[in-house]
Structures are given as C-alpha cells and as structure tokens.
Amino acid sequence: MAVLRLGDDIDDYCIKCKRLTNHVILAIVQDQPAKVRCRTCYNEGPFRRGDIPPSKKDLRKAALFNAVLESIPAAAPAPEPAPDPASKVKGRKK
Ligand SMILES: [Zn+2]
Structure with missing residues (x-):
C-alpha cells in the first residue's frame, strides 16, 4: 500500500457535492487520512473512506x-430472573 502524505489526492465522498470527488489530504492519523478537503468545493471534513453518509x-x-423491530416480541421468553421458591412462602415469620 502506498504511503499517504499530506497534500496527496484521494477519492472521498463530499457532503457538499453529494458525490465522490477528489480530495486533498489535510491531516493523517496513524497512516490514515483524518481530514480532507474537497478539490471541487473546498469543503473540509473528516475522511469518510468513500462511505456515503445516510x-x-x-x-x-x-x-x-x-x-418495528422493538414492537416484535422476542422469540425467546424474556430473560426474567427465575422466581425464587422461597418468595412463595409469604407471611411466615421466624
Ligand atoms: Zn465538494
């Protein structure tokens, strides 16, 4: 893998252009681009690895x-603590 350097061009998704554009690497953290600037609109942002944000x-x-998922009851019974047999004996005093 080629070593990335500040000022290198890299493809990434630009939230302003709403598409993949050329970006300039502004910051590198642990050999990974951390901050990039769009070459088209000059918008700066974190490197998104080309991921399109939802x-x-x-x-x-x-x-x-x-x-919807939360409205569906779980297939398995809810993990309630097993009833303590001793709790059934009520009203008994020592
Ligand atoms: Zn842009």
Missing part, C-alpha cells in the same frame, strides 16, 4: 425499522 430519509427509514 441521508435524512434513510435515517427516518432506519428509525421506523428499529421501531
């Missing part, structure tokens, strides 16, 4: 999906 629409979908 849109608000996708986030809403994910929230709905999670809500």
Whole structure:
C-alpha cells in the first residue's frame, strides 16, 4: 500500500457535492487520512473512506425499522430472573 502524505489526492465522498470527488489530504492519523478537503468545493471534513453518509430519509427509514423491530416480541421468553421458591412462602415469620 502506498504511503499517504499530506497534500496527496484521494477519492472521498463530499457532503457538499453529494458525490465522490477528489480530495486533498489535510491531516493523517496513524497512516490514515483524518481530514480532507474537497478539490471541487473546498469543503473540509473528516475522511469518510468513500462511505456515503445516510441521508435524512434513510435515517427516518432506519428509525421506523428499529421501531418495528422493538414492537416484535422476542422469540425467546424474556430473560426474567427465575422466581425464587422461597418468595412463595409469604407471611411466615421466624
Ligand atoms: Zn465538494
């Protein structure tokens, strides 16, 4: 793998351009780009490894999906603590 250096060009997703664009590496942490600047709009941001951040629409979908998941009762019985046999004996005093 080629050694990355400050000022190198690298492809990454630009949130302003909303697409993959050429970026300049501004900061490197542990041999990984940490901060980059879009060569098209000069927007600076963290290096996203080309990952496209989820849109608000996708986030809403994910929230709905999670809500549906939570509404489904678990297949296995809820992990409640086993009833203590001693607790059944009530009203008995020493
Ligand atoms: Zn851009």
